[in-house]
Amino acid sequence: MDSLTEFDSFVRTRTPALLRSAYLLTGDQHLAEDLVQSALARTHRSWNRLHRTGNAEAYTRKTMYHLQVSWWRRRRVPESMPGDLPEPRGGGSVSDHAQQTSLRLTLKSALLKLSPKQRAVLVLRFFEDRTEAETADLLGVTVGTVKSQTARSLAKLRAVAPELAELYVLEGSTR
Amino acid sequence: MNDQRLRLDLADLAGEVDPVDLRDRTLRASRRLGIQRAVASSAAALVLIGAATGAAFVIRPDATGPAPLPANTPSITVAPTPTGSPSGPAPTVSPGTSGSPGDPTVKVLTGTLYYLGRTSKDAVVHAVQGGADRTVARIPLGGEPCVGNSITVSPDGQRLAWVEDADTAGFGALMTAAIDGTRKRKLATKVGCLGSRALVWMGSDRLMVRQDDGASVLMNAVTGRPVDGDRGEETDPCWSADGRFLAAMDESGPFVSGPGSRRPYHYDPPSEDADKYDGWSVRSVSMDGRYVAVGWKGTDPSRRDDSHAVVEVATSRVKTLPVNGEVKNIFFTSDELVLIRRAGRIVVLDARFEVLDEVAEARGTRGLALLAYAP
Numbered sequence: 428m429d430s431l432t433e434f435d436s437f438v439r440t441r442t443p444a445l446l447r448s449a450y451l452l453t454g455d456q457h458l459a460e461d462l463v464q465s466a467l468a469r470t471h472r473s474w475n476r477l478h479r480t481g482n483a484e485a486y487t488r489k490t491m492y493h494l495q496v497s498w499w500r501r502r503r504v505p506e507s508m509p510g511d512l513p514e515p516r517g518g519g520s521v522s523d524h525a526q527q528t529s530l531r532l533t534l535k536s537a538l539l540k541l542s543p544k545q546r547a548v549l550v551l552r553f554f555e556d557r558t559e560a561e562t563a564d565l566l567g568v569t570v571g572t573v574k575s576q577t578a579r580s581l582a583k584l585r586a587v588a589p590e591l592a593e594l595y596v597l598e599g600s601t602r
Numbered sequence: 603m604n605d606q607r608l609r610l611d612l613a614d615l616a617g618e619v620d621p622v623d624l625r626d627r628t629l630r631a632s633r634r635l636g637i638q639r640a641v642a643s644s645a646a647a648l649v650l651i652g653a654a655t656g657a658a659f660v661i662r663p664d665a666t667g668p669a670p671l672p673a674n675t676p677s678i679t680v681a682p683t684p685t686g687s688p689s690g691p692a693p694t695v696s697p698g699t700s701g702s703p704g705d706p707t708v709k710v711l712t713g714t715l716y717y718l719g720r721t722s723k724d725a726v727v728h729a730v731q732g733g734a735d736r737t738v739a740r741i742p743l744g745g746e747p748c749v750g751n752s753i754t755v756s757p758d759g760q761r762l763a764w765v766e767d768a769d770t771a772g773f774g775a776l777m778t779a780a781i782d783g784t785r786k787r788k789l790a791t792k793v794g795c796l797g798s799r800a801l802v803w804m805g806s807d808r809l810m811v812r813q814d815d816g817a818s819v820l821m822n823a824v825t826g827r828p829v830d831g832d833r834g835e836e837t838d839p840c841w842s843a844d845g846r847f848l849a850a851m852d853e854s855g856p857f858v859s860g861p862g863s864r865r866p867y868h869y870d871p872p873s874e875d876a877d878k879y880d881g882w883s884v885r886s887v888s889m890d891g892r893y894v895a896v897g898w899k900g901t902d903p904s905r906r907d908d909s910h911a912v913v914e915v916a917t918s919r920v921k922t923l924p925v926n927g928e929v930k931n932i933f934f935t936s937d938e939l940v941l942i943r944r945a946g947r948i949v950v951l952d953a954r955f956e957v958l959d960e961v962a963e964a965r966g967t968r969g970l971a972l973l974a975y976a977p
Contacts (some may be wrong), residue, residue: 442623459619467631472635530611534615542771
C-alpha cells in the first residue's frame with residue numbers, strides 16, 4: 428500500500444470515532460467536522476513520520492484537543508444553542524425514549540456552557556475514559572490542572588443543570 | 603448513580619453525530635496548511651535576515667530606491683538597493699517613483715501599508731512606506747490570542763485598536779492607542795475579539811464592536827463613548843475608508859447603503875471552494891460605494907483576509923480583474939486605488955480597474971496580514 432492509500436484508510440477508519448469526540452467538544456456537526464478535518468490535515472503533513480512510529484491516532488487526537496482548546500472559534504457554539512436549558516425531566520425509567528432524548532439535550536446544553544478546556548477534560552475523562560495522567564499529557568497541562576478542571580467542570584454542570592446532579596454523583600474520579 | 607451514568611450519557615450524546623467521509627476535505631486542508639507554513643517559514647526567516655539586511659518595497663527595478671525614514675522610527679530596516687539608506691533627513695512622504703518618469707497619468711503608491719506581524723510575546727505593527735519596512739508598535743499579546751486576533755489600524759493610519767484581557771468566551775477590554783502604541787486608553791469592557799473582523803472601522807474615528815450580549819455598538823474612538831442612534835439589524839458591516847458607504851447583510855440579503863441610497867445585490871461564491879468556509883462577507887468597499895471586495899469567512903483566527911473577488915453592486919456582476927494567479931487581498935483605498943495582493947506582489951489599479959503598477963512587497967511583510975493602507 429502506498430502512503431496516500433494508507434492515509435486514506437486511516438482517515439476512513441478513524442474518522443467516526445474522532446467525530447464522536449469532536450461532537451462532544453463542539454456540540455455541532457459542522458464544527459466537529461471542521462475540527463477533525465483540521466487535526467487530520469496536520470496528521471497528513473506529518474504522515475510519513477507518524478506512520479512509521481505508529482503514533483498517528485494519538486497525534487491526531489492530541490492535535491484535535493489542542494485545536495479545540497486553543498482555537499477561538501469565530502462562531503461561538505453557545506450562540507447557536509437555545510438560550511435556556513430544556514425543562515428538567517420528570518424522573519422515571521432510563522429506557523424511556525423521550526426522557527432519554529430530553530436528558531441528552533440537557534447534557535448537550537450544559538456541556539456547551541463549559542469552557543473549551545473544561546469540556547475537553549470532561550470528554551477525555553468520562554467519554555474517552557482517560558486517566559488523569561493521560562488527560563494531562565494530551566492537553567499539555569499538569570495532573571493538578573486536570574484535577575482542578577475536572578472538579579470545576581463537574582461543579583459547573585451541577586450549577587447549570589441541577590437535574591443532572593440528581594442523576595450523576597458528580598464528584599469526579601481519581602485514577 | 604455515579605460517574606458511569608455520565609459516561610453512558612456522553613456516549614449516547616456522541617452517537618448523534620453523523621459519520622461523514624472527510625478524506626477529500628482533509629487533503630485540501632492539508633494543501634492549504636502546507637502553503638501557509640511555507641509562507642510563514644519564509645517570512646520568519648526573512649524577518650531575521652531583515653534585521654541585518656532590511657526589507658525592500660521595491661517599486662520597480664529601475665526605481666530610485668526607498669525613501670528615507672522618519673527620524674523617530676522605532677526600528678529601521680535597510681532596503682537592499684544601491685541607493686537605499688535609512689539615515690539622513692526625515693521626510694514623511696515617499697517620492698513615489700513607481701510610475702514611468704514623465705507620465706503624469708500614473709498614480710503611485712505613496713502611502714503607508716500597515717501589516718500585522720507577531721513574535722512570541724508581541725503583536726507587531728509594521729509600516730511600509732516608500733520601500734522601507736519599519737516597526738511602529740509592539741502590543742504585548744499577554745499570553746492570549748485575543749490581541750493578535752483583534753488588533754486593527756484605522757484607515758487614516760493614526761490609531762490602533764484591539765481587545766485584551768479577554769475571558770474564556772473571547773470578551774475583553776477594548777483598547778485604543780496612537781499608531782505608535784502610545785496614549786493607550788480603555789474604551790469599553792466585554793467586547794468580543796473572535797473572528798477575523800472583530801473590530802470594524804467606520805471612517806477613522808468610529809469603531810463597530812460586538813458586546814457579550816450579542817449587540818453591536820458603534821464607539822467613538824475620540825470621545826471614548828458609544829455613538830447614539832439605531833444599532834440596526836445588519837450583520838457583517840464594512841465601511842468604505844471614509845465611512846460614507848456601508849456594506850452589510852440583513853434579512854433581505856447583502857446591500858450597500860450610502861448617502862440617500864440603498865442597493866441590494868447578490869453574490870454566489872465559487873461552489874468548489876464554498877464548502878471549505880463559513881460563507882463570505884465584504885472585506886472592503888470602494889469610495890463611491892459601487893464595488894465591494896468579498897472574502898471568505900475563515901474557520902480559524904488566522905487573520906487571513908481571503909478576499910478574492912470584486913462585485914459591482916449595481917449589476918451583481920463579478921468584476922474581471924487584470925491579474926493572474928491567486929488573489930489574497932483586494933483593498934479599496936481612500937485615494938481611490940485598488941490594491942490587489944498576490945504572491946508577494948501588489949498590483950495597483952485605478953478606480954477603473956486599469957493597472958497602474960505592480961510592486962513587490964517588503965520581504966519581511968510577505969504573508970503577514972495587511973491591516974490598512976493610509977495615503
